[in-house]
Amino acid sequence: MRRVVSVWFPTLPTDRLWRPEGEQRPNTPVVVAAGRVLMSANRIAADLGLRSGMKLAQAQALVPGLQVRDADPAGDAALLHRLAQACLRYAPLAAVDLPDGLWIDVTGSTHLHGGEARLLRDLTVRLQRRGLTARAAVADTPAVAHAVARFGAGGAVPPGSDAMGEFPIEALRLPADILANLRLMGFERVGPLAATARAPLVRRFGPVLAARLDQAAGVLFEPIVPVAPKTSIQARRTFVEPLMTAEAFSTVIATLIAEICNELEKASLGARGLDLRFERLDGTVQAIRIGTARAVRDARHLGRMLDERLERVDPGSGVEAMHLIVARADPLGFVQTASSLLEDTSADIASLVDRLANRLGEAAVYRIAPLESDVPERSVRIVPALTRPTGGWPADLPRPVRLLNPPQPIEAMALLPDHPPIAFTWRRVRHRVRHADGPERIAGEWWKRDGEWSSVRDYFQVEDDSGRRFWVFRRGNGSDLRTGDMRWYLHGLF
Amino acid sequence: MPAPAPAIALLRERIARIGRIHARGSAERSIPFGIDAIDQALPTGGIRQGALHEAASAGADTEHAAAATLFIAGILARLDGPILWVLRQADLFAPGLTAAGLNPDRIVFAEAGKAVLPVMEEGLRHPGLCAVVAEHTGRLSLVASRRLQLAAEQTGILAILIRRSPGFDDPALNEPTAAVTRWRIAALTSPPALPHAPDTPGLGRTRWQLNLTRCRGGEPGSWITEACDATGRLGLVSDTADRSVMAA
Known part of the structure; x- marks a missing residue:
């Protein structure tokens, strides 16, 4: 399933005036005008009621002392091109969407950034730091993403949903004269227009309207023209006959990787990310991306990771060129391999971690490290799989091997203030307690949250009459209601 | 027959491992429990590496598989x-x-969702690991388990499946698989913490009923043991030692 991000820069021309940072943004109204029409207004000017599309004379009449700068479309386009190159960090294909946007084809690479929502947030935050106002949306087709970024609220449109119906017909990217005519005919929204008989529309407005409607519905594939990356290390092969099969692709991958590893070695670099683009006969480009946890120059490892992703490639009518690009590289010197005389204590699991992370997503492969906290659910944290282990696990405290999150409420009978329960009921099953140990009192961490100032949990390890052991706790110290409501919870199983 | 002291067993293991560095995979490697009754029931004298083993909890613990x-x-x-x-x-x-x-x-954890078995196989094909543990809920087909067993044999990695099931004693856990051994661990009531003063509150060491329900090339058996201590060793329950040998 294709997923495309569209980024919209509503005020790109004015935002661009104060990049790079360092120069103070003016607190006076500034606009950029092309000829006699406003193209873009900065925040202060917009607050004064100036909008793009206004007549310059009207704007100057409304706001005395308005600063006017000349538009520079070529400069805007160059900036968009650089931004598209920067966006290659998210996905292997990014394109400029003139005059004021970007497209990123994130098909199959969102898991490397923790999902679509996090990718969009990261993207807009990074752009904001560069002083650019941006709104981003992700959808199944470039057309829908484009419309949601500009006419909707942005964000992720769930796959397969029809989001276009409610948008005004301007969202279809039609020429101004067609739009004016459609309005005359009474069409305001995309939904009714799409439901109208197609033949008379095409006859009157030409094929462009039908094409835009089909692109919006996802019936007609809309290619994006990806920008070339800035990196210097890349390899490309064009074929006399188009390739179709996975075996053929693997063979080409092997030669491309060998070439790239050679280049990387000369530069003392290792790849952190690779993009493989498949240029198809019909002019569209498909791409796969892999990432590694550590700089890698091992041809076999990289080749295997690319091969594993081949199933995501749709060769269509055939692939006429393949282009392998090192998207990210880190310095990597020569490493001494372990000699067989030494027992290899630090077995290298980096390649396994890479493969699993590419398959399951980076967040799904991890190690667990201890954290200084008495509250059990806060006493561990997730760290990347290749971090050096720190040790320091507390061994003297009884801790369950399965932790229920959140703790499950149980009905328990116990003597107050500090006796273990005599019996408890969990999921409608009654457990009679035969042995118990405790309490272990764990006080709330008042420095984290005010509510924990006085809260207390008393933990007991109990064994029921079948021999199963449970970790239960009571909220509160057993005598003072300010420390908790004296309810019982099951927190873990031994 | 007296059980060898744990320290000696540990040293033997280490010596055997040093000898294996140059002949990896040729020797049959296994991890003994250090309890004669159990080790003798297993054809290789312990949990064999390079093979698939299954473990499940019995009764109500089948879901969480804590034991x-x-x-x-x-x-x-x-x-x-x-x-x-x-x-x-x-x-x-x-x-x-x-x-x-x-x-x-x-431990490196991998949250695999529905792809637990393919990820386990992927891990088993990576020679840098010493063991792959996977938690599998539901049925396990003979073909899938055989793939895992073959992958484990090739690299000599210990493969362990923890079988879980929301059902109480799910019959799916008893269907045939290619696992070399299959264990069922049931909790037993533990004796009082202080045998001479049974009324003193407190918890003694957990006791398990350890059932070897399947063992390729060996006989199934059942033993009562004390749960693993801080070095990972099971303890033999002294007052029931005779019974457990008979049961085997």
Whole structure:
């Protein structure tokens, strides 16, 4: 399933005036005008009621002392091109969407950034730091993403949903004269227009309207023209006959990787990310991306990771060129391999971690490290799989091997203030307690949250009459209601 | 026959491992429990590496498999090297593993969702690991388990499946698989913490009914043991030692 991000820069021309940072943004109204029409207004000017599309004379009449700068479309386009190159960090294909946007084809690479929502947030935050106002949306087709970024609220449109119906017909990217005519005919929204008989529309407005409607519905594939990356290390092969099969692709991958590893070695670099683009006969480009946890120059490892992703490639009518690009590289010197005389204590699991992370997503492969906290659910944290282990696990405290999150409420009978329960009921099953140990009192961490100032949990390890052991706790110290409501919870199983 | 002291067994293991560095895979490697009755029931004198083993909890613990997890942790604690632990959902609490002597620093976790078995196989094909543990809920086909067994044989990695099931004693857990051994661990009531003063509150060491329900090339058996200590070793229950031998 294709997923495309569209980024919209509503005020790109004015935002661009104060990049790079360092120069103070003016607190006076500034606009950029092309000829006699406003193209873009900065925040202060917009607050004064100036909008793009206004007549310059009207704007100057409304706001005395308005600063006017000349538009520079070529400069805007160059900036968009650089931004598209920067966006290659998210996905292997990014394109400029003139005059004021970007497209990123994130098909199959969102898991490397923790999902679509996090990718969009990261993207807009990074752009904001560069002083650019941006709104981003992700959808199944470039057309829908484009419309949601500009006419909707942005964000992720769930796959397969029809989001276009409610948008005004301007969202279809039609020429101004067609739009004016459609309005005359009474069409305001995309939904009714799409439901109208197609033949008379095409006859009157030409094929462009039908094409835009089909692109919006996802019936007609809309290619994006990806920008070339800035990196210097890349390899490309064009074929006399188009390739179709996975075996053929693997063979080409092997030669491309060998070439790239050679280049990387000369530069003392290792790849952190690779993009493989498949240029198809019909002019569209498909791409796969892999990432590694550590700089890698091992041809076999990289080749295997690319091969594993081949199933995501749709060769269509055939692939006429393949282009392998090192998207990210880190310095990597020569490493001494372990000699067989030494027992290899630090077995290298980096390649396994890479493969699993590419398959399951980076967040799904991890190690667990201890954290200084008495509250059990806060006493561990997730760290990347290749971090050096720190040790320091507390061994003297009884801790369950399965932790229920959140703790499950149980009905328990116990003597107050500090006796273990005599019996408890969990999921409608009654457990009679035969042995118990405790309490272990764990006080709330008042420095984290005010509510924990006085809260207390008393933990007991109990064994029921079948021999199963449970970790239960009571909220509160057993005598003072300010420390908790004296309810019982099951927190873990031994 | 007197059981060899744990320290001696440990040294023997280490000597055997040094001898194996140049002849990896040729020798039959296994991890003994250090309890004669159990080790003799197993054809290789312990849990064989390079093979697939299954462990499940019995009764109401089938869902959370806490006892089975501690049993597995005890075996892994006596191995060296990194471990891949494939999870379906993250309810494992790493500090609890230290109770069985397993240092959580050695474990790389992978949350695989529905792809537990393919990820396990992927791990088994990576020679850098010493063991791959996977938590599998539901049925396990003969073909899938055979793939895992073959992958484990090729690399010599210990493969352990923790079988979980929301059902109480799910019959799916008894269907035939290619696993070399299959364990069922049931909790038993433990004796009072202080045998001479039974009324003193407190908890003694957990007791398990350890059922070997299937063993390729060996006989099934059943033993009553004490749960793994902080070095991962099971303890033989002294007052029931005779009974457990008879049961085997």
